[in-house]
Amino acid sequence: MLNDIIRSIRTSQRFLIASHESPDGDAIGSTLALTLALKKMGKDVVAFNVDGVPAHLSFLPESQSVTTCLAPDESFDVGFLLDAGELKRAGIPLQQHCDLLINIDHHPHSDFGDICYLDTEASATAVLIYRLLDAGHLPLDIDVAKALYVGVLDDTGSFRYSSANREAFELAGILVECGVDPWQIASSLYESFPGTRMRLLGLVLNTLDISACGRYASVSLKQEFLVQSGATSEESDGFVNYARAVKGVEIALFIKEQADGIYQVSFRSRGNIDVGTLARQLGGGGHHNAAGARIPAESLDVARSELYRHLDLLLN
Numbered sequence: 001m002l003n004d005i006i007r008s009i010r011t012s013q014r015f016l017i018a019s020h021e022s023p024d025g026d027a028i029g030s031t032l033a034l035t036l037a038l039k040k041m042g043k044d045v046v047a048f049n050v051d052g053v054p055a056h057l058s059f060l061p062e063s064q065s066v067t068t069c070l071a072p073d074e075s076f077d078v079g080f081l082l083d084a085g086e087l088k089r090a091g092i093p094l095q096q097h098c099d100l101l102i103n104i105d106h107h108p109h110s111d112f113g114d115i116c117y118l119d120t121e122a123s124a125t126a127v128l129i130y131r132l133l134d135a136g137h138l139p140l141d142i143d144v145a146k147a148l149y150v151g152v153l154d155d156t157g158s159f160r161y162s163s164a165n166r167e168a169f170e171l172a173g174i175l176v177e178c179g180v181d182p183w184q185i186a187s188s189l190y191e192s193f194p195g196t197r198m199r200l201l202g203l204v205l206n207t208l209d210i211s212a213c214g215r216y217a218s219v220s221l222k223q224e225f226l227v228q229s230g231a232t233s234e235e236s237d238g239f240v241n242y243a244r245a246v247k248g249v250e251i252a253l254f255i256k257e258q259a260d261g262i263y264q265v266s267f268r269s270r271g272n273i274d275v276g277t278l279a280r281q282l283g284g285g286g287h288h289n290a291a292g293a294r295i296p297a298e299s300l301d302v303a304r305s306e307l308y309r310h311l312d313l314l315l316n
Contacts, residue, residue: 077099266291281310
């Protein structure tokens with residue numbers, strides 16, 4: 001599989017590198033790492049994300065080059081979709097723009113594309129990008145290494161999640177040898193938040209709701225919180241982990257009210273509890289222990305009650 005991808009890279013010139021909507025550190029890190037490596041080979045590369053680069057990831061090299069739109073007639077020899085889980089999560093019809101579509105992912109149920117490189121045992125898609133660069137002897141300098149490190153760091157929860165396997169730690173060591181400064185990356189990711197995010201966090205934490213059984217908990221974001229805090233929706237990234245940090249909680253939810261009456265929910269779980277399957281039942285997707293979906297509801301209370309009903313069934 002890797003040889004097929006390497007051959008496509010060496011024999012093609014124009015590339016599109018895309019990842020999923022509402023991107024996280026792995027999506028953006030993987031996108032930028034591959035983009036930078038291909039550009040260093042002299043390739044013509046466009047990095048795309050329908051929602052752009054979140055502010056807290058804008059410190060990464062080449063982040064300013066990620067575009068949020070493509071011309072209807074723009075075409076590419078090869079398109080990569082990274083970390084997406086589903087083709088629709090690219091936000092645009094990628095297949096209409098690309099002669100060849102390559103899917104690289106560590107999500108389950110992600111077997112689409114003309115070439116599909118999928119490994120659900122990998123801790124992050126960034127790990128798969130590193131394997132590709134290493135196997136093809138493609139460029140790996142400090143800028144590429146920073147992007148890969150952010151991808152691994154983000155998807156392993158700073159090496160706290162069960163996905164933090166031996167390969168993740170070994171790759172982190174390799175990237176540090178390439179010149180990555182772990183403190184600098186951690187400071188940029190976790191210690192450089194605007195005051196608006198902290199005000200928004202205070203409002204969201206006031207919504208903490210713990211189930212009677214104590215096994216699941218939720219926090220919620222209402223549209224009015226954004227007005228009160230002056231924050232943007234993307235500044236709420238990671239808030240689900242505060243519900244997950246409650247002792248005894250096995251499933252955490254972050255329910256985010258959208259302007260159109262849709263509620264975006266992020267799930268996090270511990271151990272053998274599979275929230276990925278639940279998210280797919282709700283029209284979303286994700287991993288065994290980290291997933292998300294969007295549901296319609298008349299109000300936040302209705303959305304929360306419906307989600308709790310699903311959780312009671314799952315836990316029982």
